Amino acid sequence: MSEGYDIDREKLREVGIELDPKKRSATFIQQDQEVRNVATFYEGVEVMSIRDAMKKYDWVKDYFWRILRRDQDEFTKEADSEDVNGYFIRALPNVKVEIPVEACLFLHRARTQKVHNIVIAEEGSELNILTGCTSHPSAVGMHIGVSEFFVKRNAKLSFTMIHSWHNKIEVRPRSAAIVEENATFISNYILLNPVKLVQMYPTSYVYRNSRAIFNSVIVALEGSVVDSGSRAVLKEPGATAEIISRTISKGGKITARGQIIGESEGVKGHLECKGLILSENGDITAIPELIARKPNLELSHEAAIGKIAEEEIFYLMSRGMSRDEAVSAIVRGFMEIEIKGLPEVLKRTIDKAIEDMKDAL
Amino acid sequence: MLRVVNLSVEVNGKRILKNVNLYIKKGETLALFGPNGSGKSTLLNAIIGNPAYKIVGGRIVFKKVDITNLPTDERVKLGMAMSFQNPPKISGVKLIDVLRYCAKLSGNQEKIYELAEKMKMKEHLERSVNLGFSGGEVKRSEILQLMLMNPDFVMLDEPDSGVDLENISLVGKAISELLEREMEDRKKAGIIITHQGHILDYVSADHGAILYNGKIACIGDPRDILDQIRKNGYEGCLTKCLKDMI
Numbered sequence: 001m002s003e004g005y006d007i008d009r010e011k012l013r014e015v016g017i018e019l020d021p022k023k024r025s026a027t028f029i030q031q032d033q034e035v036r037n038v039a040t041f042y043e044g045v046e047v048m049s050i051r052d053a054m055k056k057y058d059w060v061k062d063y064f065w066r067i068l069r070r071d072q073d074e075f076t077k078e079a080d081s082e083d084v085n086g087y088f089i090r091a092l093p094n095v096k097v098e099i100p101v102e103a104c105l106f107l108h109r110a111r112t113q114k115v116h117n118i119v120i121a122e123e124g125s126e127l128n129i130l131t132g133c134t135s136h137p138s139a140v141g142m143h144i145g146v147s148e149f150f151v152k153r154n155a156k157l158s159f160t161m162i163h164s165w166h167n168k169i170e171v172r173p174r175s176a177a178i179v180e181e182n183a184t185f186i187s188n189y190i191l192l193n194p195v196k197l198v199q200m201y202p203t204s205y206v207y208r209n210s211r212a213i214f215n216s217v218i219v220a221l222e223g224s225v226v227d228s229g230s231r232a233v234l235k236e237p238g239a240t241a242e243i244i245s246r247t248i249s250k251g252g253k254i255t256a257r258g259q260i261i262g263e264s265e266g267v268k269g270h271l272e273c274k275g276l277i278l279s280e281n282g283d284i285t286a287i288p289e290l291i292a293r294k295p296n297l298e299l300s301h302e303a304a305i306g307k308i309a310e311e312e313i314f315y316l317m318s319r320g321m322s323r324d325e326a327v328s329a330i331v332r333g334f335m336e337i338e339i340k341g342l343p344e345v346l347k348r349t350i351d352k353a354i355e356d357m358k359d360a361l
Numbered sequence: 362m363l364r365v366v367n368l369s370v371e372v373n374g375k376r377i378l379k380n381v382n383l384y385i386k387k388g389e390t391l392a393l394f395g396p397n398g399s400g401k402s403t404l405l406n407a408i409i410g411n412p413a414y415k416i417v418g419g420r421i422v423f424k425k426v427d428i429t430n431l432p433t434d435e436r437v438k439l440g441m442a443m444s445f446q447n448p449p450k451i452s453g454v455k456l457i458d459v460l461r462y463c464a465k466l467s468g469n470q471e472k473i474y475e476l477a478e479k480m481k482m483k484e485h486l487e488r489s490v491n492l493g494f495s496g497g498e499v500k501r502s503e504i505l506q507l508m509l510m511n512p513d514f515v516m517l518d519e520p521d522s523g524v525d526l527e528n529i530s531l532v533g534k535a536i537s538e539l540l541e542r543e544m545e546d547r548k549k550a551g552i553i554i555t556h557q558g559h560i561l562d563y564v565s566a567d568h569g570a571i572l573y574n575g576k577i578a579c580i581g582d583p584r585d586i587l588d589q590i591r592k593n594g595y596e597g598c599l600t601k602c603l604k605d606m607i
C-alpha cells in the first residue's frame with residue numbers, strides 16, 4: 001500500500017497513474033467520495049476537486065449539467081446529489097501542455113461512488129488527460145461518473161480512460177463533450193479487467209471544422225457484461241468524426257455501439273467496429289448506426305465480428321511460430337489501433353495497458 | 362530429401378490431387394509447371410501442412426521423417442519453408458515481428474536489417490505484414506522471410522508473378538542463393554512453381570514437371586518443357602511428352 005491510499009502502486013500504475021511529477025503535469029486522486037491528493041506541477045493548468053472549484057469560481061456552476069441532463073436516467077439523478085465529488089481540470093487560454101494530467105477514481109468502501117467531472121480546454125489550449133479508474137479487490141458497488149467536456153475554439157483535448165475494475169463493480173459513466181469551432185477532441189477508452197457491468201454511450205457535439213475521434217479497446221472476460229459505444233453529432237459544416245472500436249470477448253458479453261449523426265451538410269464520419277470472439281461462451285453484438293439529416297454529407301461504417309482466421313495462424317506457423325504464439329500475435333495485432341495526435345508518454349501508457357491486457361488473454 | 366508417395370489431397374471436400382509421387386534429392390531443384398487450377402499450390406500447401414488442404418491418402422517423408430501428420434511449425438523446424446502465392450494480410454502483425462521469428466529458426470538475427478535492405482523492404486518493416494503491399498512487395502517480403510529462415514528445402518509458389526522487370530533479377534538472384542544454385546556441392550533442394558517461367562532465366566533447375574488435372578503428367582528438362590509449353594501450350598506439350606515416353 002502506498003502512503004495515504006488503500007491502493008497499491010502497482011494497481012495505480014496499471015491504470016496509468018505514475019505519481020511522478022516528471023511524467024505528469026498534475027495528479028488528482030479520489031477514493032470513494034473523498035479527494036486524497038491534488039497537485040499541479042504546471043503553470044496554466046488548474047486541477048482541483050469540483051467542490052473546491054465551485055468555491056473558487058462562481059461560474060463553474062454554469063458548466064454543471066450543461067451538456068448532460070440531470071434527469072437523463074436514474075444514474076444521472078443519483079449523481080445529482082449533495083455529496084458528489086470529482087475533478088475540475090482546466091487549461092487556460094493558449095496554454096499548451098503536452099505532459100498529461102493524471103486523475104484516479106478509486107472505489108473502495110462506498111456502495112456508490114458518485115463523480116461529476118468538468119474538463120475545460122479554453123480557447124487555443126492543448127490538454128492531455130489520463131484517467132485511471134479502479135477498485136479495491138474487496139469492493140462491491142457502483143461507480144457513476146458524470147463527465148462534461150468543453151473543448152473551446154482552436155483547442156485540443158485528449159482524454160484517455162483506463163478501466164481496471166473487479167467483478168463486483170457496476171460502472172455507469174455518463175459523459176458528453178462540446179467540440180467548438182476548429183477544435184479537436186480525442187477520446188480513448190481501454191477496459192482491462194473483469195467487471196460486473198459497464199454501460200456507457202459518451203456523446204460529442206461537433207461544430208464547424210472540428211474533429212472528434214473515439215478509440216476503444218475492450219476485453220470482456222467471463223462474467224463481464226459490457227455495453228459500450230460512442231456517439232458523434234456533427235452539427236456544422238466541416239465537422240468530422242471517427243469512431244474505432246476493437247472488442248474481444250473471452251467469455252463476456254459485449255454490445256459494441258456506435259452512432260454518427262450528420263445534422264449538417266459537408267460533414268464526414270466513419271465508424272469502424274471490429275470484434276473477435278476467443279471463447280465458446282463469447283458473445284458480441286455490434287450495432288453501428290449512421291443517421292443523415294441533410295444531403296451532401298459522407299458517413300460510412302465497417303463492422304466485422306469473427307474468430308481468428310485459420311489461414312493467418314497457419315501462415316505464422318509456417319514462419320516458425322507455435323500455434324499459441326501465432327494466436328497471441330494475431331490477437332495483439334487486432335488490438336493495435338493507431339491513435340494519432342497523442343503525446344509519446346500517453347502512447348506508451350496506452351501501449352503498456354494493452355500489453356498487460358494481452359498477457360492476461 | 363523429400364519423398365511424396367501416392368499423395369491425394371482434398372480441399373473443401375473436393376479431391377484436387379490424385380496419387381502424386383515425387384522424389385527430390387539433396388541439391389536438386391524441380392520446376393513445376395501447369396495450367397491454372399491444376400493443383401500446384403495445393404501440392405506445396407500439403408507438403409508444408411496447411412490444414413485447409415486435407416491429405417486423404419499417401420505419405421510425405423522429409424529427411425527420413427514421416428511428416429504427413431506433423432503440424433506446420435514442426436515441419437518448418439525440420440528445415441522446410443514455403444513462399445506463398447497469396448499470403449494473408451494480418452492487421453497489426455508487423456513484418457519485422459514475422460522476420461524475427463524467421464531469423465530465430467536459423468540464428469540469423471543480426472542479418473534482418475541487412476537482408477531487408479537488400480530486398481528493398483526496409484521501409485515496410487513497421488507495417489502490418491502484406492497489408493497494402495503491392496504484388497511485387499509481397500513477393501520480395503516472402504523471399505526475405507525465407508532468406509532469414511534459411512531452410513534446407515525451399516518451396517516457392519509463383520515467386521515471379523507480379524514482380525516488375527526492375528526487380529525480377531533481384532528476386533531471381535535471391536532465390537538462386539537460397540537454393541545454392543551457384544555452388545558445386547549443394548546442400549539445398551526445392552520446388553519452384555512458375556506460371557510463365559520468367560524466373561528460370563535467373564535460376565537454374567535440374568528437372569521440370571507438369572502438373573495436370575491433379576497428376577504429375579510429364580517430367581523432363583525444364584527448358585525443353587517450357588519451350589514446348591510456349592510453342593504448343595500445355596496440351597501440345599503433354600501429347601509430345603506421351604509420345605516420347607512410348
Ligand SMILES: Nc1ncnc2c1ncn2[C@@H]1O[C@H](COP(=O)(O)OP(=O)(O)O)[C@@H](O)[C@H]1O
Pocket residue numbers: 372373377395396397398399400401402403404413
Ligand atoms: N483454399 C481453397 N478453397 C477452395 N478451393 C481451393 C482452395 N485452394 C485451391 N482450391 C481449388 O483447388 C484447385 C487447385 O487449385 P491450386 O492448387 O491453387 O491450383 P494452381 O496453383 O495450380 O493454380 C482449384 O480448382 C481451386 O479452385
Ligand SMILES: [Mg+2]
Pocket residue numbers: 401402403446518
Ligand atoms: Mg497456384
